[in-house]
Amino acid sequence: MSSITEVARLAGVSVATASRVVSAADYPVSAATRERVLDAARELDYVPNALARGLLTRRVPVVGVIVHDITDPYFSEVVRGVEDAASPTGHLVITCSSERDPDRERSYVRLLRSMRAAVVIFAGSGLADPDLEAELARHLGAMRAEGAAVVHLSPHAGGEPEVGVDNAAGIATMVAALAELGHRRIAFLAGPRSLHVARARLAGYRAGLEAAGLEADERLVVSTSFDREGGALAVDELLAAHAGATAIACANDLLALGAMTRLREHGVRVPDDVSVAGFDDISVAAITAPSLSTVRLPLRELGAHGWSFAERLLRGDAPARETLPTTLVMRGSTAAPPTAPGGLR
Amino acid sequence: MSSITEVARLAGVSVATASRVVSAADYPVSAATRERVLDAARELDYVPNALARGLLTRRVPVVGVIVHDITDPYFSEVVRGVEDAASPTGHLVITCSSERDPDRERSYVRLLRSMRAAVVIFAGSGLADPDLEAELARHLGAMRAEGAAVVHLSPHAGGEPEVGVDNAAGIATMVAALAELGHRRIAFLAGPRSLHVARARLAGYRAGLEAAGLEADERLVVSTSFDREGGALAVDELLAAHAGATAIACANDLLALGAMTRLREHGVRVPDDVSVAGFDDISVAAITAPSLSTVRLPLRELGAHGWSFAERLLRGDAPARETLPTTLVMRGSTAAPPTAPGGLR
DNA sequence: GGCGCCATAGTAAACCTTTGCTGTCCGGCT
DNA sequence: AGCCGGACAGCAAAGGTTTACTATGGCGCC
Numbered sequence A, B: 001m002s003s004i005t006e007v008a009r010l011a012g013v014s015v016a017t018a019s020r021v022v023s024a025a026d027y028p029v030s031a032a033t034r035e036r037v038l039d040a041a042r043e044l045d046y047v048p049n050a051l052a053r054g055l056l057t058r059r060v061p062v063v064g065v066i067v068h069d070i071t072d073p074y075f076s077e078v079v080r081g082v083e084d085a086a087s088p089t090g091h092l093v094i095t096c097s098s099e100r101d102p103d104r105e106r107s108y109v110r111l112l113r114s115m116r117a118a119v120v121i122f123a124g125s126g127l128a129d130p131d132l133e134a135e136l137a138r139h140l141g142a143m144r145a146e147g148a149a150v151v152h153l154s155p156h157a158g159g160e161p162e163v164g165v166d167n168a169a170g171i172a173t174m175v176a177a178l179a180e181l182g183h184r185r186i187a188f189l190a191g192p193r194s195l196h197v198a199r200a201r202l203a204g205y206r207a208g209l210e211a212a213g214l215e216a217d218e219r220l221v222v223s224t225s226f227d228r229e230g231g232a233l234a235v236d237e238l239l240a241a242h243a244g245a246t247a248i249a250c251a252n253d254l255l256a257l258g259a260m261t262r263l264r265e266h267g268v269r270v271p272d273d274v275s276v277a278g279f280d281d282i283s284v285a286a287i288t289a290p291s292l293s294t295v296r297l298p299l300r301e302l303g304a305h306g307w308s309f310a311e312r313l314l315r316g317d318a319p320a321r322e323t324l325p326t327t328l329v330m331r332g333s334t335a336a337p338p339t340a341p342g343g344l345r
Numbered sequence C: 001g002g003c004g005c006c007a008t009a010g011t012a013a014a015c016c017t018t019t020g021c022t023g024t025c026c027g028g029c030t
Numbered sequence D: 001a002g003c004c005g006g007a008c009a010g011c012a013a014a015g016g017t018t019t020a021c022t023a024t025g026g027c028g029c030c
Helices: A004-011 A015-022 A031-044 A050-057 A073-089 A102-114 A130-145 A167-181 A196-211 A228-241 A253-265 A283-287 A299-314 B004-011 B015-022 B031-044 B050-057 B073-089 B102-114 B130-145 B167-181 B196-211 B228-241 B253-265 B283-287 B299-314
Strands: A060-067 A092-097 A117-122 A149-152 A163-165 A186-189 A247-250 A275-277 A294-296 A322-324 A327-329 B060-067 B092-097 B117-122 B149-152 B163-165 B186-189 B247-250 B275-277 B294-296 B322-324 B327-329
Touching: A004 A015, A004 A031, A015 A031, A050 A060, A050 B050, A060 A073, A060 A102, A060 A299, A073 A092, A073 A299, A073 B073, A073 B092, A073 B102, A092 A102, A092 B073, A092 B102, A102 A117, A102 A130, A102 B073, A102 B092, A117 A130, A117 A299, A130 A149, A149 A299, A163 A299, A167 A186, A167 A196, A167 A247, A167 A275, A167 A294, A167 A327, A186 A196, A186 A228, A186 A253, A228 A247, A228 A253, A247 A253, A253 A275, A253 A283, A283 B283, A299 A322, B004 B015, B004 B031, B015 B031, B050 B060, B060 B073, B060 B102, B060 B299, B073 B092, B073 B299, B092 B102, B102 B117, B102 B130, B117 B130, B117 B299, B130 B149, B149 B299, B163 B299, B167 B186, B167 B196, B167 B247, B167 B275, B167 B294, B167 B327, B186 B196, B186 B228, B186 B253, B228 B247, B228 B253, B247 B253, B253 B275, B253 B283, B299 B322
Parallel strands: A060 A092, A060 A117, A117 A149, A163 A322, A186 A247, A247 A275, B060 B092, B060 B117, B117 B149, B163 B322, B186 B247, B247 B275
Antiparallel strands: A092 B092, A294 A327, B294 B327
């Protein structure tokens, strides 16, 4: 593979000049010389060595994205957003599926550091592990000191993310929409109490209730795991409590899907007897029967904003924290409450 | 960030010795010296510079995976397979969503080359574009000459992939299963004629028909785009043709999903009136109502095998081409044909 | 005509590691 | 006692690029 030395030799100039031409430095080079160098580069099929360049600039045009699992549509959307934003500037995206395993996360960050990645974006941070925290903090500190940018995206265990999503407001608009349809008793499937996101969404539910002038009833709030299984269990619990809900808002689409399945098993019709609403708008939501009313998270934008935040960091700016808005998506799983006194009893 | 020079200084040895310790070369170093170097490295939080190392070894522990779109579950599974296989050896995975755009693909390969990536895996190759082909061939040739490994996975426009999936056999087993259920008129939604995969699957359909002793009828084969929209359109076409199919096999789960939706809109029940079968087993397939009978592709394995193929290539072996088997997954969207003369008319 | 400045071009150091080759020391063998 | 070889350590080059600094030449201006 040809190096810049060979390009310079073929063009009959010094390597310095050749370098200035091919790397488009703002250094004066006469048009004739430039042309000769470009010709030589073309002829030799010259591709600059990013390693040598990175060795000097202490940074390689690569952005690492730490996700839980690239297979999860949530994360692949975010990664795609990063990629779309980063690739026009010649940056490559490295995906790191940590599986929330501290060891994997640790080793990924170490690898990224050894590679002198310009940017690290945390899209799904690991669970709290003091040991990991410490090592991570050390690595991240060192990387920042080296000039790399580190950005945290929305669900971030260790505090406020640099770029977030307004979970609370999102849920609140859904609650408002349900109230608008005429629902007075709106249940909420909250997901695990331990997760930061879940807590934010629960807060949004409460705020939405208050804004709509509805009474809060703790019997209407059920905490379970963040998956379909949890949604099904929560429905059982709601039925057992005879809480009389006419609508069920969920902290998560998977919860909503699980709830719908279980409701069907109990012979409860959606949305005729009970309305169900999700959160996230994963791609399945549009194709279930009935299709799921939900709140769309701007996942691609989240990734893109994460990149642009990092880019500004790289330039030495101190960008302001951002919060991205969600959008309401009303589909077939919600309707006005039944006129006859109904709901889950 | 500390370099090996500082480690050596702190340990009171030469850089050569320090290097031999930290890079675990099989070179004799006394136990005491080794210990001192290791201590120094730990104290300084030394992380080797992969760029400097790569500059020397002409290769950096990175594998680029070219996909159509990381957001497509098909590709994210493959990428995950590569990642799981590659990361234990300290390799990082770069995802490149080319969107089947020759320009993007070109620029990704160029970037990967400039980075001296050790491996490039094509998981979803671009459409035929003579211009791209030429430039790609040049890049790939150069990379191979440099010692990098290049591997093509199953859907490969430019010929036989190094690691493939037996598409034809997969469809054939599905056709056999439908025939077994009693179906005699099995339609096939074939996807675009231009795609190599689509053609392979169509061939499988024909082979399956023949093996089951069923008559081929060209009115039962519909070519559309490879998405839900295409599935819906194909159903319209099938209905218009009054072909009287009792089962619809699809070259793709998305086609099947689109077909099911449109069938519902026409008041046709699945599987009571018509059976529908997909191909790929994307994750949604299990949670639609009814759940989709389909053929599972070993996507993760495909990625993992791609990596191991590349690894052997890197070691200088000449591994043999591989073809991975598919598995039949029968769920709720298929059943015996209606006893009363039914089907799509 | 001489001086200095501008426009270019070149020199060489630096980035960090690996590794072939060259020491050095010591123990053991003849 | 002399020699040899083994075990370990160090020197220095090489890998490809960028960039601060230096050199060259031509031209304008007084």
